[in-house]
Amino acid sequence: MLYQLLGTASKGGRAARRLLQGRPALRMEGSRPSSDMAKFREYFAKAKHVVVLTGAGVSAESGVPTFRGAGGFWRTWQAQDLASPHAFRANPSLVWEFYHYRREVMSTKEPNPAHIAIAEAEKRLAAEGRRLVVITQNIDELHRRAGSTEILELHGSLFRTRCTNCLEILANRDSPICAALAGKGAPDPKAEDARISEADLPRCKSCSGLLRPDVVWFGEGLDPVVLAKTDRELDSCDLCLVVGTSSVVYPAAMFAPSVASRGVPVAEFNLESTPATDAFGFHFEGPCGTTLPVALAP
Numbered sequence: 001m002l003y004q005l006l007g008t009a010s011k012g013g014r015a016a017r018r019l020l021q022g023r024p025a026l027r028m029e030g031s032r033p034s035s036d037m038a039k040f041r042e043y044f045a046k047a048k049h050v051v052v053l054t055g056a057g058v059s060a061e062s063g064v065p066t067f068r069g070a071g072g073f074w075r076t077w078q079a080q081d082l083a084s085p086h087a088f089r090a091n092p093s094l095v096w097e098f099y100h101y102r103r104e105v106m107s108t109k110e111p112n113p114a115h116i117a118i119a120e121a122e123k124r125l126a127a128e129g130r131r132l133v134v135i136t137q138n139i140d141e142l143h144r145r146a147g148s149t150e151i152l153e154l155h156g157s158l159f160r161t162r163c164t165n166c167l168e169i170l171a172n173r174d175s176p177i178c179a180a181l182a183g184k185g186a187p188d189p190k191a192e193d194a195r196i197s198e199a200d201l202p203r204c205k206s207c208s209g210l211l212r213p214d215v216v217w218f219g220e221g222l223d224p225v226v227l228a229k230t231d232r233e234l235d236s237c238d239l240c241l242v243v244g245t246s247s248v249v250y251p252a253a254m255f256a257p258s259v260a261s262r263g264v265p266v267a268e269f270n271l272e273s274t275p276a277t278d279a280f281g282f283h284f285e286g287p288c289g290t291t292l293p294v295a296l297a298p
Contacts, residue, residue, distance in 0.1 A: 033268070033283035040282050040295060043265045047239035050125065050132040052118055053256055055245025057270060059138050061289045062112045065105065074098055074187045084218045092210065093196040099213045100177055101185030103158050107175060111146035114243065114269075114288040119147035121296040133233050137245065137252050139215050152230050154222055154252055156215035161202060165209025178202045222251065234259055241295075242268040244288045247276035256280065269295070 034040075044050070056066040066072060067079035074082070077098070081087065088095045111119075122132040133150045134143050139158045143151050161172045176182040180200040202211040216222055234240075240259045247253045247268075257279040260266040267282035268274065269291050277283050284291045 033277060033280050035282070035284055037284065037294060040265075040267050040284075043239055043267075044295065048130050049233075049237045050121075050130070050239045050241065051233050051237040051259070052132065052134050052241045052243060053245060053252065054118075054134060054136040054138060054143070054243045055249070055252070056138060057244025057246070058112075058114050058288050059109075059140050059142055060244070061114060061287055062109045062142060064109055064140055064142070065102075073189070074101065075189050075191060080218050083215070085220065088212055088217075091193075092198055092201055092212075094193055095212075096177075096181060096196070096201050097185040097194055099158065099215075100181040101187060103177065104175065104185065106140055106142075106158060109140070109142070111142045112289045114292040115142050115146035115148075117293040117296045118143065118243075122148055122150060124298060133237075135230055135233065135252075135255070137249065152226055152233070154216070154226060154230070156213070156223075158213060158215065160214035161204075161211040162214040163204035163207060163209045164212055166204060166207040168204060168206050169214050170205075172202075227251075230255070238264060240264060240266045241292075242266060242270070242276070242280070243292060244270060245274070246270075247274040267295070 056064075060066055065074075067074060072078055082095050082098045118132070118134060122134075125132045131150070133152065134148050135152045135154065136143055137154050139153065139155050141157055141159055159171060159173050160169055161177075162169045176184075178201060180196045181194070181202075184194045184196070198210060203209065204211055234255055237259065240256055242256045245252065247256070253276065256266050256268075257276050260279050260281070265282070266280040267284065268277055268280050269284045269286075269288050270277075271287065272285065273283065284295065
């Protein structure tokens, strides 16, 4: 039902507000979410279908740049300046430098205790006939590298490419992704743009068309197939965790409040409160790599 309301992120935001208007409050006005870890673990021990929603905060603890907020620049650009179809049409060389840099950075990063705790919990629950599914806004594949297998990537992956001509999507971990990008992509504001010719940028092996990262850019709608699967998971879960997300990027920001509105326990794990915190039953403040292993321990 949710995915039918969602198109671009901005449309999703408006849909979310309409969807949640008039829903019953989950607690008495003025009350705060619980930080009772023992109580949360009682719910976790009984849950048959757990959904874990993750955002940039969980990967930030691995040292992954978020390109958001103060200091979130690559050279003189913020992510929204480069992560768009318009930017790619105007300067595919610059956009590929940015994504090449991000891919290369990820080769130096490792899953942190939060990623590992989620992956270990998925494996353990599966052995007990239960399910744990990750729905992530992250494009870094750290959940996969930690061992998670049931993953829905809302915004795509740094390590897949999509042909702009034949639309073929393939996994790609080549380093560098093409010879012309070797040594390029330095984030220094004084670095000169490589100005690589389009013919020398990553090309499709099937049709020689220009490749782009298989990620969802600003102004693009989320994959309807991924959204439909997300909808089914959210509709059937009996426990939801919100991990390392600011709850301000739509449409993902509406997912957990919608789950909470039907009476399902929702627990937020974050460095600080978010605009959605008061809609949830639990809030655990602090680094996800510290709080989550405790919450999901056997």
